[in-house]
Amino acid sequence: MKLNLIAVLLIVFHWSGALSTPLSGEDVKWLNRITYGINSQTVESYQKQGRKSYLDAQLNSGVDDKLPATVSDMISKLVIEQKPVEVIVGDLKQEEQRIRKLPVKEKSKAQKARNRFMNSLVKESIQRHLLRAVHSPAQVKEQMTWFWLNHFSIFRAKGAVRYLLADYETSAIRPHVLGKFRDMVMATLRHPAMLVYLDNSHNAVGKINENYARELMELHTLGIDGGYSQQDVQELARILTGAGISWTDKPVKHLDKKLERYYLRDGSFVFNPKRHDFGEKQFLGKKIGGDGFGEIEQVVDMLARHPSTARFISHKLAVYFVSDIPPPALVERMAKTFQSSDGDIAATLHTLFESEEFVASLGKKISDPMHYIVAALRFAYDGQSIAELSPAIDWLDKLGEPLYGHLTPDGYGMTEKDWISSGQLTKRFEIAKQIVNSKLSSADKTAILKAQKLSDKPLYQTIEPILSAQTKAALAKAASAEEWNSFLLSAPEFIYR
Numbered sequence: 209m210k211l212n213l214i215a216v217l218l219i220v221f222h223w224s225g226a227l228s229t230p231l232s233g234e235d236v237k238w239l240n241r242i243t244y245g246i247n248s249q250t251v252e253s254y255q256k257q258g259r260k261s262y263l264d265a266q267l268n269s270g271v272d273d274k275l276p277a278t279v280s281d282m283i284s285k286l287v288i289e290q291k292p293v294e295v296i297v298g299d300l301k302q303e304e305q306r307i308r309k310l311p312v313k314e315k316s317k318a319q320k321a322r323n324r325f326m327n328s329l330v331k332e333s334i335q336r337h338l339l340r341a342v343h344s345p346a347q348v349k350e351q352m353t354w355f356w357l358n359h360f361s362i363f364r365a366k367g368a369v370r371y372l373l374a375d376y377e378t379s380a381i382r383p384h385v386l387g388k389f390r391d392m393v394m395a396t397l398r399h400p401a402m403l404v405y406l407d408n409s410h411n412a413v414g415k416i417n418e419n420y421a422r423e424l425m426e427l428h429t430l431g432i433d434g435g436y437s438q439q440d441v442q443e444l445a446r447i448l449t450g451a452g453i454s455w456t457d458k459p460v461k462h463l464d465k466k467l468e469r470y471y472l473r474d475g476s477f478v479f480n481p482k483r484h485d486f487g488e489k490q491f492l493g494k495k496i497g498g499d500g501f502g503e504i505e506q507v508v509d510m511l512a513r514h515p516s517t518a519r520f521i522s523h524k525l526a527v528y529f530v531s532d533i534p535p536p537a538l539v540e541r542m543a544k545t546f547q548s549s550d551g552d553i554a555a556t557l558h559t560l561f562e563s564e565e566f567v568a569s570l571g572k573k574i575s576d577p578m579h580y581i582v583a584a585l586r587f588a589y590d591g592q593s594i595a596e597l598s599p600a601i602d603w604l605d606k607l608g609e610p611l612y613g614h615l616t617p618d619g620y621g622m623t624e625k626d627w628i629s630s631g632q633l634t635k636r637f638e639i640a641k642q643i644v645n646s647k648l649s650s651a652d653k654t655a656i657l658k659a660q661k662l663s664d665k666p667l668y669q670t671i672e673p674i675l676s677a678q679t680k681a682a683l684a685k686a687a688s689a690e691e692w693n694s695f696l697l698s699a700p701e702f703i704y705r
Contacts, residue, residue, distance in 0.1 A: 231255070233673035237570035240705045241529065242266065242561065243347035245583025247590040251670055253345070263561055266348040267554040269386045273346035278593035279339055286332045288374035293400075294476060296329070296371050297455050326370045333373040334611045335597045341582045342594060352385040352553070353377065354578055355528055357612075360396045360428060361619035362405040364612035372401035373612055389521065389551035390512035393428060397508065398477040400453045406617060409452045411445060412483035421445035423617045429511040431520030436492060443489040447496055447503045450484030453477065470500035479504075512551050518543040522556060529560055530569045532623040538565040571674065574624045575705045577607035580636060583705070584643055584697050590667065594648045603639045607632065633703070640697035644690055661689045662696055674701055 231239075231251065239246045239254055242263065254262050265271060275283070283289055287296070300322070307318045337357075341350045357377060362369055380399040384392035396402050397420075403409040406420035421444035426432050453476050460471060460480055470481035479501040488497035492510060496503050511517060522542035526534030542559050549555040560566055575583065581603055585594065594600075604610050614620055621627075662668050663683075675683075679699045686692035696702070 231670055231673075234567070234570065235259075236671055236674050237705075238567070240583070241566075241570055241573065243586075244341055244351060244579060245586045245702075245705070246667070246670065247586045248667060249345060249591070250347070250586075251667075263558075266346065267386060267557055267561075269554060271346040271349055271386075273340075273344050273349055275340065275343050276593060279343045282593070282595070283336055283339060286336060288329060288332045288336065293372060293375035294455065297368075297476075300326070300371060301455070329371045330364050330373060330612065331598075331601065333377065334601050336374065337377065337611060338582070338585075338597050338600055339594065341578075342585045342589065348557070349385055352557075353382050355525075356381050356385050356392060358614075358619040358622075359524065360392070360402065361614050361617050362401050362612065363615055363617075365615075366405055368404050369401050369612075372399075372404065375399075376401040384553075386554040386557075387552070388512075389517075389546070389553055390508060393424075393512050394505070394508050396428070397424070397451070397504070398474070400476050403451065403453050403477075408448055411449050411451070413446075413449050413485040416442070416445050416449070416485075418442065418445040421448055424448075425511065427618055429520070430514060430516040431523075434514070434516035434520060440491055443491045443496070444507060446485040446487070446489050447491060447507055450480050450482075450500070451477075451504060452480060452483065472501050513547070515543070515547065518546040518551075522546055525556065525560060528622050529557075529573070530566055531573065532625075535565045538563050571701075571704055573705050574622075574627050575703055576620065576622055576627050577604050577609035578611075579705060580607070580702065581639075583702060584640070585648070587667065588643060588697070589648065596648050599642065599646050599648065603642070606639070607635055628703075633698075636703065637694070637698040640702075641694045643697055644693045661692045663692075668696075671701065676700065 231254070235254070236246065238259065239250055243250050257265065274280075291299075303318075303322055307315055307322065310318055337354075341354065344350050360381065362373070362376060364370055364373055376396075376399050380395040380402070381392065384395060400409075402420070406423055407417045408420040411417040411420065418441055422441045425434060425436050425441065425444065430436055454473070455476055460478075460482060463471060463482060467481040470479070470484070472479035481500055484500060486498055486500070488495060489503075490496070491507060492514075494510070496506060499506070519539065523534060523539045526539050526542065530538065538560070541563070542556050545559040546552070546556045581600055585600065601610075605613070609620055663672075679696075679701060682699070683692055683695050686695050
């Protein structure tokens with residue numbers, strides 16, 4: 209099914225008549241950066257609360273993220289919502305055992321069916337994420353969920369990761385996106401998706417695997433210039449031995465009584481002391497050793513509270529929200545907040561959003577494909593429940609940013625050089641045309657969108673102050689309402705935020 213994005217643009221407002229308190233161009237740009245992109249709900253909330261109260265509410269860890277009933281109902285029907293990850297894994301293991309016993313002629317057909325089911329779990333994970341991004345009133349929380357999923361990146365095509373994606377977002381990322389950074393590091397460390405993706409489930413005394421140890425420092429905490437050595441990577445890998453996965457309720461066999469007190473089980477996460485290197489280590493200049501899982505907790509505390517981590521995370525947040533080359537003074541102030549608040553993400557974001565540098569950057573930051581697609585959907589389908597997201601998933605693939613699709617653990621780049629090229633802009637224009645001609649909602653508004661310009665709706669009146677003379681000149685040359693709407697959705701004001 210093709211998306212009818214412009215049709216949606218026509219119904220974008222539930223208001224009749226002009227806005228009671230028109231927003232300034234800066235207000236619109238500010239909202240387009242704080243959120244994925246404005247819709248009527250966003251504008252109305254901003255008008256009622258004012259900038260400070262709106263921002264405070266968005267950064268509150270208890271922010272209202274209630275979805276429209278129709279959207280919640282769609283999500284509730286997904287397999288990933290109805291079955292806990294342990295049940296899904298158990299079912300797949302039973303199916304695998306059944307397939308092994310099948311005759312050769314039947315085995316291939318059964319394997320294909322199993323693979324289709326696992327791929328459907330990936331699609332459901334992406335659909336759920338997009339539905340929340342488009343419809344949730346908690347727009348900072350949704351952006352930060354995407355930010356941290358990209359920061360603690362995992363690849364959907366590696367082994368069991370396919371059927372662990374949904375739970376990874378639900379339990380390891382989403383609860384912590386506005387909380388303490390240390391809690392999210394620990395949650396991702398213990399999650400089976402990360403343990404599988406970066407191979408720490410295979411990391412054991414005598415069989416050291418350094419993959420996760422290296423990325424934990426280089427990509428997740430300290431940064432590549434964070435002041436650690438290869439020796440620190442090796443020592444951290446030793447510290448991380450024993451952290452793994454178990455999908456059965458069976459206890460560890462032949463566990464020495466001296467090691468029993470070190471055994472830890474929490475859901476699918478297991479710390480197996482038989483696989484842990486209890487020898488003394490030297491990590492970042494400190495002596496570590498002999499305390500089992502306590503060693504891991506100690507080094508996570510060290511990493512989360514390290515000055516290099518404060519600077520690295522602050523810089524990455526500033527790149528995402530402000531500029532490809534963020535002002536050093538802003539990054540330094542954010543890092544100070546990060547450290548003084550013990551890694552409080554919301555507090556660090558407060559420093560960012562309330563800065564002069566943030567305001568000066570409005571309208572100049574490139575929208576990565578996720579932002580571009582979600583902004584268009586929010587603007588066009590304002591208030592309409594999206595029933596079919598396959599086209600949107602396909603658009604993200606075509607634009608080079610499939611969710612959970614980055615092969616390497618560094619995640620997608622968020623700078624202009626990553627997302628601006630003649631090819632990328634051409635694809636965005638083609639997608640804008642598809643949005644105009646497609647149907648994503650249960651109500652078919654395609655005919656209306658083709659026949660009526662979006663300029664007839666109050667939401668257009670809200671964004672008109674930020675449209676450049678060049679954009680308006682291009683719109684004036686459109687030969688039809690359909691073309692006019694396509695031009696608007698592919699204009700620089702939708703490419704930048």
